[in-house]
Structure formats: structure tokens, C-alpha cells
Amino acid sequence: MARPTSLEIVSELVANVLTIEVAEGDRVEAGDTVVLLESMKMEIPMLAERGGTVTAIKVTVGDVVQDGDVLVVLD
Template sequence: MAVGDHVEEGQDVIILESMKMEIPIAAEASGVVKHIHVQEGDFVNEGDVLVEIE
């Protein structure tokens, strides 16, 4: 996924890794990726914005 890509609601856009488990995160809405706030290897917390979809 990259800025400018079109995504559909429900499409997996991010894979989080936690305790050696991979957890897919799906888009909450259809649209175009406006900004990606994280990159591979970043630590994230509950409530963090990972991707902006317009």
C-alpha cells in the first residue's frame, strides 16, 4: 500500500505483529490513501492513527 492507492472498506491495509502473531487491520472506509503514519518496525499504541484514507 502506498499514498494514492485506492482501498475498499474491509480491505486489509496494515499487518500488526504482536507477540509473534500477525494481526490484519482492515480499512474502515473506501477511499484513497492520503497519508501513512507508520512504517515497518514502528511501535504503536491503541488509538494511534496508522493510515489516513480520504
């Protein structure tokens, strides 16, 4: 479970993980793409809602994610 100050970036739909744009330890800013999803031949960027440091990546390229699945955790 994420710490209270952590932010979990979650999938908003059923999709395939196309690319992971960050690595653990990377610093991201609000609006940065952290994961690129693909659904019905459309690419959907999952964006950081705020700045922070990537503390965990919960998916791998090729995974099928469901609505609400945690993709990346920021601290």
C-alpha cells in the same frame, strides 16, 4: 488533523508494524488490509472500514505503535 471526511485507521493494541500493504494514492475498498501488525507472535490485519483513497501513511515498518495511534488516513 484529518479532515472531517477523512477516516483514520488506528491501532487497536500495542504492536509492531510488520508490513504496510498500501501506498499514498492507492484506492482501497472496505475490508482491504492496509497495515499488518504483529503482537505476541500473532499477525493482526488492520482493515479499511470503508473505501477511499490513501492520503497519508503515519507509520513505517518496524515502528512500535500504541493503542489509538493513527496508522493510515483515507479520504
